[in-house]
Amino acid sequence: MSLPPIFVAQNQVSTGVDQFTNALTSYLNQLGLPTNNVLVPVQERQRVIGNLPDVIGSIDLAKRTESLYISKFIAACAAGLFDAALNFIWDETVVNLRTKVARFDLEYFYDSVITDTTRRSKLRGEEDLVKIEEWELVRGCHVTGILSDIGYRHLDYIRDMRNWASAAHPNQNELSGLQLVSWLETCLREVIAKEPEPAAIEVKRFLHSIRSQILTEQDAQHIRAGMERLPIDIIKSLLRAIFGMYTADNTSIQVKANIRLIAAKCWALAPDDTRYECGFRFTTFAANGENVRKGLAQEFLQGVGGLGYLSTDALAVEMSACINALYSAHSGFNNFHNEPPHARNLLAYLPANGQIPDSVRAPYVKTLTMAMIGNGYGVSDMAASHYQAMISRFGEEEFKEFVRLLTDRQFQARLALRNCSSRFKDLATRFLPLTANQVTHSALSAILGSTDQHLPNLGRETAYLSTVTAY
Numbered sequence: 001m002s003l004p005p006i007f008v009a010q011n012q013v014s015t016g017v018d019q020f021t022n023a024l025t026s027y028l029n030q031l032g033l034p035t036n037n038v039l040v041p042v043q044e045r046q047r048v049i050g051n052l053p054d055v056i057g058s059i060d061l062a063k064r065t066e067s068l069y070i071s072k073f074i075a076a077c078a079a080g081l082f083d084a085a086l087n088f089i090w091d092e093t094v095v096n097l098r099t100k101v102a103r104f105d106l107e108y109f110y111d112s113v114i115t116d117t118t119r120r121s122k123l124r125g126e127e128d129l130v131k132i133e134e135w136e137l138v139r140g141c142h143v144t145g146i147l148s149d150i151g152y153r154h155l156d157y158i159r160d161m162r163n164w165a166s167a168a169h170p171n172q173n174e175l176s177g178l179q180l181v182s183w184l185e186t187c188l189r190e191v192i193a194k195e196p197e198p199a200a201i202e203v204k205r206f207l208h209s210i211r212s213q214i215l216t217e218q219d220a221q222h223i224r225a226g227m228e229r230l231p232i233d234i235i236k237s238l239l240r241a242i243f244g245m246y247t248a249d250n251t252s253i254q255v256k257a258n259i260r261l262i263a264a265k266c267w268a269l270a271p272d273d274t275r276y277e278c279g280f281r282f283t284t285f286a287a288n289g290e291n292v293r294k295g296l297a298q299e300f301l302q303g304v305g306g307l308g309y310l311s312t313d314a315l316a317v318e319m320s321a322c323i324n325a326l327y328s329a330h331s332g333f334n335n336f337h338n339e340p341p342h343a344r345n346l347l348a349y350l351p352a353n354g355q356i357p358d359s360v361r362a363p364y365v366k367t368l369t370m371a372m373i374g375n376g377y378g379v380s381d382m383a384a385s386h387y388q389a390m391i392s393r394f395g396e397e398e399f400k401e402f403v404r405l406l407t408d409r410q411f412q413a414r415l416a417l418r419n420c421s422s423r424f425k426d427l428a429t430r431f432l433p434l435t436a437n438q439v440t441h442s443a444l445s446a447i448l449g450s451t452d453q454h455l456p457n458l459g460r461e462t463a464y465l466s467t468v469t470a471y
Contacts, residue, residue, distance in 0.1 A: 145200025
C-alpha cells in the first residue's frame with residue numbers, strides 16, 4: 001500500500017534536511033568558518049516538518065495558496081534557521097494585526113493605546129500604524145478587543161522570544177521544534193485566521209453610531225445596556241476613546257451630544273485608574289496652554305461627576321477658585337440664595353478618595369465651617385446638603401484644621417454671633433468619636449467643655465494654644 005503524497009513529500013524533505021546539513025557543514029569547514037551553533041539540530045527541524053500538516057490545515061485552501069510567509073517559515077525551519085523562521089511568522093502576524101486595526105476603528109485604537117496627547121496628535125491614518133511599537137500594537141489589540149486575553153498573553157510571549165532569539169541575540173539553538181510549530185499555530189489561530197472578539201465588534205458599532213447618527217435617549221439606553229456586557233479592559237479603552245473624541249478640537253456638536261448620553265454609564269463602569277488618567281489629561285491640556293481642550297475636558301468630567309479625579313496640582317487650582325467664590329458668596333449680600341451653586345461646584349471637585357490637596361485644606365475647612373455655622377441670621381438651607389456631603393468626608397487632617405480655627409481672629413469674631421457657637425459645638429460633637437488623634441481629641445473636648453459665650457475666647461488661652469500647636 002503506497003503512502004499518501006503528503007507523507008512521501010514529508011519523508012523526502014526529512015531526508016534532504018540531513019543531506020543538506022552534512023553538505024553545508026563540509027562546505028563551511030573547507031572555508032574555515034565556524035559550524036557550531038549555526039543550524040539547529042536536524043531532530044528539531046524534523047519535529048517541525050512532522051507537525052506542520054496538522055497546523056496548516058487550519059487555514060482555508062484559498063488563503064493557503066497566498067501564504068508566502070508559511071513557505072518561507074518552512075524553508076527556514078528545514079534549513080535549520082529557527083530565528084529566521086520565527087521572524088517570518090511574526091512579521092506576518094504584525095502586518096495582519098495592523099490590517100485588522102485599520103479595518104476596525106483607527107481613532108478608537110489610537111485613543112486607547114496612546115495617552116501622550118502630543119504623540120497622539122501625530123497619529124491619524126493607517127500609514128501611522130508603523131509608528132506604533134510592536135508591544136503597543138499587541139497591547140492595543142488586546143484592550144480594544146481584537147485579541148482575546150489568551151491570545152494577548154501568548155503573542156506577547158512570542159514577541160519577547162522573537163526579540164530574544166533574533167540575529168542580535170543568537171540563541172536559536174535553545175528553541176525547540178515543538179515550540180516553534182506551537183507558536184506558528186498560535187499566530188494562525190489567534191490572529192491570522194481569526195476575526196476580532198464579539199465585544200470589539202459591539203464597540204465598533206457603538207462608536208459608529210456615536211460618530212454618524214443622531215442618537216435619541218432610547219438609542220442610548222440600548223448602548224448603555226450593551227456596555228454592561230463588555231469586559232473591563234474594553235470599558236477602559238472605550239472611556240479613553242470617548243474622552244479623546246469629546247476633547248478633540250474638531251469634534252462636532254452632535255457627536256458631543258451623543259457622547260453625553262452614554263458617558264456617565266461608561267464612567268461608572270470604568271475603574272479608578274482610567275478615571276484618573278482622564279483627570280491627568282486635563283492637567284496636560286492646562287500645562288500646554290490648550291485652553292479649548294482643557295475646557296472640554298472639564299465639561300466632560302463635570303458631566304460624569306469626575307472632577308475629583310484631577311491630578312493633585314490641577315485639583316488644588318480648581319478647588320481654590322471654587323473656595324474663593326463660595327467664601328465671597330457667603331460673605332456678600334443675599335448669601336442664602338447665592339451660596340448653593342458655588343457649594344455645588346465645590347462638591348463636584350471633592351476627590352473620590354476624600355483627600356483634599358494640602359495647599360487648600362485650611363481655606364477649605366474654614367470656608368465650609370463658616371458656611372455651616374451661619375452668619376448670625378442662619379444657614380443657607382439650599383446649600384446645607386452640599387455642606388453636609390463635604391463635611392461628612394472630613395478626615396484627621398481636616399479635624400486638625402477645624403480645631404485650629406479658634407486661633408483665627410476672623411473666625412473668633414464669627415463665633416460671637418447668635419447661634420454660631422452652638423452650631424460649631426454641634427460639629428465638634430460629630431467629629432469627636434471619629435478622631436484617633438489624642439491631641440485633636442483633647443482640643444475637641446475643650447471646645448465641648450466651653451460655654452457658648454466663652455468659646456470665642458478659647459483660642460486665645462495658653463492651654464488651648466499649647467494643645468493645637470502640639471501637632
